[in-house]
Every structure is written in C-alpha cells, then in structure tokens.
Amino acid sequence: MISTLGAFVTKEIRHILRDRQTLTILLLMPLVQVVLFGYALRSDVRDVRLAIVDPSPDYATLELRNRFQAARRFKIVATERSISRIEPLFRKSKIDLVVSLDPDFAAHIEAGEPARVFIAVDASDPNTGSTMQAYARAVIAEYEQDLGAKGASAVRIAPEVRMRFNPTLESVNLFIPGLIALVLTLVSALMTAISLSREKERGTLEILLVSPLRPWQIIVGKVLPYLALAFANALTALLAAWLIFDVPFRGSVTLLLVECIIYSMVSLAIGVLVATLTATQRVAMLVALLATMLPSTLLSGMVFPLASMPRILQVLSNVVPAKWFIVVARGIMLKGVGLEHLWKETLVLTGMTMAFMIIAVRSFKARVA
Amino acid sequence: MTAPAAQPAELAIVAHDLTRRFGNFTAVDHITFDVKAGEVFGFLGANGAGKTTAIKMLTGLLAPSEGDARVAGLDLKTETEQIRQRIGYMSQRFSLYEDLTVLENIALYGGIYGLTDKQIADRSAAMLSTLGLTDEMVAKLPLGWKQKLSFSVALLHEPAIVFLDEPTGGVDPITRRQFWEMIYAAAARGTTVFVTTHYMDEAEYCDRISIMVDGRIATMGTPLELKEQWNVPSIDELFVRLARPT
Numbered sequence: 001m002i003s004t005l006g007a008f009v010t011k012e013i014r015h016i017l018r019d020r021q022t023l024t025i026l027l028l029m030p031l032v033q034v035v036l037f038g039y040a041l042r043s044d045v046r047d048v049r050l051a052i053v054d055p056s057p058d059y060a061t062l063e064l065r066n067r068f069q070a071a072r073r074f075k076i077v078a079t080e081r082s083i084s085r086i087e088p089l090f091r092k093s094k095i096d097l098v099v100s101l102d103p104d105f106a107a108h109i110e111a112g113e114p115a116r117v118f119i120a121v122d123a124s125d126p127n128t129g130s131t132m133q134a135y136a137r138a139v140i141a142e143y144e145q146d147l148g149a150k151g152a153s154a155v156r157i158a159p160e161v162r163m164r165f166n167p168t169l170e171s172v173n174l175f176i177p178g179l180i181a182l183v184l185t186l187v188s189a190l191m192t193a194i195s196l197s198r199e200k201e202r203g204t205l206e207i208l209l210v211s212p213l214r215p216w217q218i219i220v221g222k223v224l225p226y227l228a229l230a231f232a233n234a235l236t237a238l239l240a241a242w243l244i245f246d247v248p249f250r251g252s253v254t255l256l257l258v259e260c261i262i263y264s265m266v267s268l269a270i271g272v273l274v275a276t277l278t279a280t281q282r283v284a285m286l287v288a289l290l291a292t293m294l295p296s297t298l299l300s301g302m303v304f305p306l307a308s309m310p311r312i313l314q315v316l317s318n319v320v321p322a323k324w325f326i327v328v329a330r331g332i333m334l335k336g337v338g339l340e341h342l343w344k345e346t347l348v349l350t351g352m353t354m355a356f357m358i359i360a361v362r363s364f365k366a367r368v369a
Numbered sequence: 370m371t372a373p374a375a376q377p378a379e380l381a382i383v384a385h386d387l388t389r390r391f392g393n394f395t396a397v398d399h400i401t402f403d404v405k406a407g408e409v410f411g412f413l414g415a416n417g418a419g420k421t422t423a424i425k426m427l428t429g430l431l432a433p434s435e436g437d438a439r440v441a442g443l444d445l446k447t448e449t450e451q452i453r454q455r456i457g458y459m460s461q462r463f464s465l466y467e468d469l470t471v472l473e474n475i476a477l478y479g480g481i482y483g484l485t486d487k488q489i490a491d492r493s494a495a496m497l498s499t500l501g502l503t504d505e506m507v508a509k510l511p512l513g514w515k516q517k518l519s520f521s522v523a524l525l526h527e528p529a530i531v532f533l534d535e536p537t538g539g540v541d542p543i544t545r546r547q548f549w550e551m552i553y554a555a556a557a558r559g560t561t562v563f564v565t566t567h568y569m570d571e572a573e574y575c576d577r578i579s580i581m582v583d584g585r586i587a588t589m590g591t592p593l594e595l596k597e598q599w600n601v602p603s604i605d606e607l608f609v610r611l612a613r614p615t
Contacts, residue, residue: 006480011473015468210458
C-alpha cells in the first residue's frame with residue numbers, strides 16, 4: 001500500500017521537476033506578485049509635494065512645519081508668505097497639497113481662539129486627493145493633541161482619524177495576506193486541476209484506475225507534491241513581504257504557516273473537484289481560474305472591503321475560503337492575535353477542506369465507476 | 370479462497386449476459402462468452418459496436434448494468450480489487466508518461482503493482498534488452514516502439530490476463546507483425562490475451578474470435594470454423610457481411 005502510493009508520488013514529483021519552465025514560474029510567482037502588488041496596488045500615496053503658506057512665522061508655525069518636514073510622506077517643495085505665489089505652481093501640478101496657516105498663529109493659540117489652517121488638495125484623482133488630505137490632517141491632529149496635552153486649547157482642525165493596527169497607513173500590510181491567499185490558490189487549485197485533468201485527457205488515468213491503485217491514493221498522490229510546493233510559496237511570499245516591505249509579524253509564524261497549509265488543502269480539494277467535473281485540461285484551467293481566482297480577489301476582502309458591498313455579496317463571501325484565510329492572516333500578522341481569537345475562522349477552513357475533499361473523492365469515484 | 374460455481378481452471382474469462390446501458394442506449398447487450406486460459410482471443414467489431422465498453426466492464430472501469438462475469442477466476446462485482454492485481458491493460462491511446470524516461474515509467478508501474486525493487490530492476494533490464502531500447506525520454510520514441518513498450522509494461526507484473534484495446538492502431542505493418550510476435554510470446558508463457566482490433570488480417574492470427582455487431586456477439590469460433598460455417602474465403606468478408614446486413 002505504502003510502496004504503491006510512494007511510486008505514484010515519486011512519479012508526480014518527477015513530472016513537476018521535469019517541467020522546468022512551469023516550476024520556475026511557480027517558484028518565482030510569489031516573489032513577483034508580492035513585489036508587483038506591493039508597489040503597484042497600494043492605495044497609499046508617497047512623496048506628497050507639499051507647499052506651506054506661512055504669512056507670519058512664529059514658534060507654533062515653525063513647529064508645525066517641522067512636523068511636516070519630519071513626516072516621511074511629505075516633501076516640502078515650497079514655503080511662501082503668500083498664497084498668490086503658490087497658486088501658479090499648484091495649477092501647473094508642481095504641488096499636490098497646500099497647507100495655509102493663519103497669520104498670528106501662535107497668538108491665536110495662546111488666546112484660546114481657533115487657529116485656522118486651510119488645506120487645498122489636488123483632487124484630480126479623487127482617491128489620491130482624499131488620501132493626501134487625510135495625511136495632512138493626521139499631522140495637524142497630532143500637533144493639536146500635543147498642544148492640548150500642554151493645556152493650550154485647540155487648533156481647530158480635523159476630526160480625529162484613528163488608524164489602529166496600521167498606524168502608518170501602509171496598504172501593503174493589508175494586501176500581503178490577500179496575496180498569500182492568491183498565490184496559494186493559484187498553485188494549489190490551478191495546478192492540481194491541470195495535472196489531474198491531463199491524466200484524464202491523455203488516457204493515463206484509465207491505466208491507473210485499472211491498476212490496484214485506489215482512487216484516494218491517486219488523489220493523495222496528486223495533492224501531496226503540490227502541497228509541498230504551496231508551502232514553499234507561502235514561505236517565499238512571507239519572506240518577501242518581511243524583507244522588502246517590512247510587513248510586521250506580530251503573531252506566531254508557526255500558526256500562520258499551519259493556517260497556510262489548511263488553506264492550501266481547501267484549494268487543492270477544489271482543484272481535484274474541478275478536474276473530476278471537466279473533460280479537458282483547457283476547460284479545467286478556465287473553470288479553476290473562474291471558480292477560485294475571481295472570488296479570491298474580489299469577494300475576499302483582499303482589495304475591496306466587504307463591508308462596503310451589497311448585503312447579498314457579503315453573504316456570498318462566506319463560501320469563499322480566501323475570505324476566512326485573510327481574516328486569519330491579518331489577525332496573526334497585523335494584530336498579533338492567536339488561535340483563541342481565530343478558532344472560528346480556522347474551524348470554517350478545516351470544515352471546508354473536509355467537505356471539499358469528501359465531495360472531490362466522491363465525484364471522482366462516481367465519474368470513473 | 371472458496372469459489373462456488375467457479376469456472377473450470379482453464380477458463381480465464383466467463384461472461385454471462387453482460388450488459389451496459391447509457392440512458393436509453395444499450396452499448397453492450399447481453400453478451401455471453403468465455404475465453405480459455407492461455408488463449409489469444411480476438412474481440413472484433415466495427416467502431417461503436419461496443420468493444421471498448423465491454424473491455425471497460427471486464428477491467429473494472431465500468432460497472433455492468435446487468436449480467437455478471439468472472440475474470441481470472443474471480444467475481445467481477447465482488448472481487449474487483451483482487452482482479453486488478455491479476456490483469457494488465459493497454460488502452461487505445463498511448464498511455465505511458467511522455468515526460469518520464471522508459472525506466473521511470475517501468476518503476477512507476479512496478480511500484481503500483483507492488484513489485485520489489487529487485488524485481489523491478491531485473492525486469493526493466495530484461496525488457497530493455499528484449500526491446501532493444503535504451504533508457505531515454507518516452508516522448509522521443511517512435512510510435513511503434515511506444516506501443517511495444519506499453520505492451521511490455523502491461524505485462525510487467527505478469528498478469529494472468531492482458532486486455533489490449535486496439536493496440537496496433539496507426540502502426541506500420543512491420544511493427545504490427547513484431548507486435549503480434551510479442552502477443553504470441555506472451556500467450557506461450559501462459560498469459561491469456563484478450564485483444565480488440567479492426568484489422569481483419571490480425572483476426573486470422575487469433576486462436577478464437579468473436580464479432581460484435583450493435584452491442585451483441587453475432588458469431589464466435591476459431592477463424593477456420595467461422596469461415597467454413599459462413600462459407601466465406603476470409604474473416605474480412607465475414608465481417609463485412611455481418612456488419613452490413615443487406
């Protein structure tokens with residue numbers, strides 16, 4: 001029994017190792033994806049070109065200016081006494097953001113009167129615009145808070161914006177868990193579906209089924225090597241996230257890797273199921289892509305927040321394994337929580353794995369009997 | 370191992386009213402026949418006559434809708450697992466792995482059938498020298514060699530019965546001849562050969578043949594008997610007469 005399975009797994013590993021091109025792509029994919037998505041798909045904005053209008057510099061305005069100077073996101077490109085000097089630059093898109101301070105800023109603060117700050121943003125791209133504005137507000141709010149602590153009454157500015165767990169507003173931190181899900185889905189579901197349906201298409205599956213090899217052994221033999229590959233991919237993606245983007249790992253890395261394996265198994269089971277239900281490699285590939293990649297990117301909360309989706313999509317997202325995995329991965333990486341908070345999601349993923357595996361083996365048997 | 374109502378030991382396959390339906394279509398319609406041990410049995414029929422469906426039932430790939438059969442002395446319905454160990458199968462399509470080498474393919478099937486490493490090594494070496502092959506990628510072999518290799522691999526675990534589904538399709542006449550020499554050699558070693566073909570000259574090489582028409586066995590016997598019985602000069606002519614009744 002063991003040697004039978006062993007011979008089959010050996011053969012699968014040979015297939016994988018022999019197809020150098022595919023293997024290279026599979027191994028490099030997590031790295032490329034993390035780097036590309038990490039840099040390209042971020043919604044935060046860097047190097048905001050800032051102009052400050054300070055008609056009467058005093059200690060308070062200088063302090064505020066210093067704070068902008070110190071904030072990594074801003075690059076102060078102009079400091080003027082009058083807004084009229086700034087306007088042409090703004091129109092020519094040399095400046096993204098203008099922070100204009102009231103005259104007698106410090107005097108207003110000391111008198112307990114509102115010291116006004118006007119913020120003008122280049123909102124030609126509305127999303128970027130509102131993001132930049134939020135950054136500026138954050139800097140001012142912090143200053144306001146520090147002043148408040150010293151007993152001076154407030155500079156009248158922004159409503160409080162709280163950014164818990166992601167204080168620096170790094171969107172890459174939010175993407176990485178989703179990316180890992182995506183990579184694991186791709187390798188696990190897609191590759192198993194292709195590899196199993198290839199046997200079907202070539203007719204080799206018939207020979208295997210006539211042999212003493214049991215259906216479950218064929219499935220396990222197909223799944224094991226890809227599980228190893230998926231694990232390697234998860235490691236690569238995590239390492240890239242950590243080394244290149246400084247994504248934090250606040251929780252247990254071991255737990256995260258275990259969850260990665262559970263999630264891979266769900267995807268592998270889906271891949272097997274797809275292969276049993278389709279006739280050719282090509283169809284299997286398309287179905288696997290549609291059934292896994294699309295929901296994993298769109299309905300998982302990876303890119304688009306689930307909370308802002310219509311009710312029906314929110315309900316539907318519950319059957320998407322990636323949704324649960326992303327909650328788990330974000331919890332572990334960003335919040336540093338453990339199994340005591342994530343047992344429900346873990347249970348759902350484990351349940352999905354078992355359900356899909358049983359359905360896959362059943363339908364595999366039904367198709368060949 | 371008690372086998373009530375088992376066939377005499379010299380019968381390799383006994384089929385009784387074996388039937389398979391797909392919806393309303395009856396692909397195999399109550400066929401009854403037997404194959405003696407060590408015999409080369411030709412299972413003839415036009416495309417779509419039901420040959421492949423019958424083979425799939427006998428090899429356990431398809432469950433019969435009706436009827437029963439004993440293969441290698443074992444019950445097709447209840448002793449499927451034991452049957453698998455005792456039969457070899459070569460399908461219509463070339464079914465070794467092209468991206469593996471000859472030896473890797475042999476090692477795979479040897480392992481699946483539970484041969485020891487030593488058995489695998491010995492039989493691989495013997496196979497390479499008999500076929501005159503070196504260990505290279507299967508993809509690089511010409512079709513004729515591939516078919517001969519497939520056949521040898523189907524015999525690797527020394528099955529009692531080997532099922533060959535149109536093994537010589539698309540192969541040149543010289544290779545076909547060599548292939549039949551291999552079939553005779555296997556039969557001489559005691560292996561029962563169950564072969565489907567639609568080359569009628571090959572039918573003449575078989576010990577006994579049956580001709581299937583529309584899911585039924587239209588006639589069965591040795592090639593000589595059948596030619597006398599139907600008064601035809603060749604099996605080819607008999608086949609045409611049965612397959613196109615006008």
